[in-house]
Amino acid sequence: QVQLVQSGAEVKKPGASVKVSCKASGYTFTGHYIHWVRQAPGQGLEWMGCINPNSGATHYAQRFQGRVTMTRDTSISTAYLELNRLRSDDTAVFYCAREVNWFVPWGQGTLVTVSS
Amino acid sequence: EIVLTQSPATLSLSPGERATLSCRASQSVSSSLDWYQQKPGQAPRLLIYDASNRATGIPDRVSGSGSGTDFTLTINSLEPEDFAVYYCQHRSMWPYSFGQGTKLEIK
Numbered sequence: 001q002v003q004l005v006q007s008g009a010e011v012k013k014p015g016a017s018v019k020v021s022c023k024a025s026g027y028t029f030t031g032h033y034i035h036w037v038r039q040a041p042g043q044g045l046e047w048m049g050c051i052n053p054n055s056g057a058t059h060y061a062q063r064f065q066g067r068v069t070m071t072r073d074t075s076i077s078t079a080y081l082e083l084n085r086l087r088s089d090d091t092a093v094f095y096c097a098r099e100v101n102w103f104v105p106w107g108q109g110t111l112v113t114v115s116s
Numbered sequence: 117e118i119v120l121t122q123s124p125a126t127l128s129l130s131p132g133e134r135a136t137l138s139c140r141a142s143q144s145v146s147s148s149l150d151w152y153q154q155k156p157g158q159a160p161r162l163l164i165y166d167a168s169n170r171a172t173g174i175p176d177r178v179s180g181s182g183s184g185t186d187f188t189l190t191i192n193s194l195e196p197e198d199f200a201v202y203y204c205q206h207r208s209m210w211p212y213s214f215g216q217g218t219k220l221e222i223k
Contacts, residue, residue, distance in 0.1 A: 106159035
């Protein structure tokens with residue numbers, strides 16, 4: 001079945017970077033965009049951007065420009081989200097999702113905690 | 117950037133009642149509007165795509181309507197499992213965005 005499995009929880013200090021992975025299975029990885037969505041504790045969903053796994057082209061939300069990098073490794077069907085210069089308000093669950101026009105499925109989420 | 121505004125923020129209803137959730141876009145998104153349900157500790161789940169099409173496994177008491185800037189998610193005969201947070205999302209153009217969510221709670 002189509003599945004996205006994300007890497008485990010991370011604890012980072014302010015100013016550090018984090019890299020979250022999203023491994024796809026059950027479909028042709030290069031055939032569908034992968035999107036990343038952030039959800040701060042008790043808050044709503046925030047679209048961060050996406051990557052075309054075939055070409056590597058990316059689209060980022062303006063508020064993350066300069067701090068976020070989305071990449072992929074087609075040999076292992078995995079997409080990556082890297083967020084730099086972490087702040088305490090970056091503490092959130094990060095989700096990946098496959099786009100088939102709409103988002104399905106979603107990964108299980110990765111909690112990133114930023115704390116000194 | 118297209119802004120999606122959901123209303124109400126919180127909806128308190130009893131099982132068996134009908135829920136009507138609204139999503140308004142700051143400019144037309146045609147029918148490129150989807151609805152997601154999220155329960156605590158879980159990833160969002162697709163309910164409705166292209167404004168009015170039920171996703172696989174979604175019961176027919178759940179329906180979506182609208183186009184352009186005004187959209188509605190209706191859930192008839194509320195079941196206990198329907199109480200959750202609902203988000204609309206557009207994919208009309210970059211950047212995509214979500215509404216702020218409507219929490220459907222048990223009255």
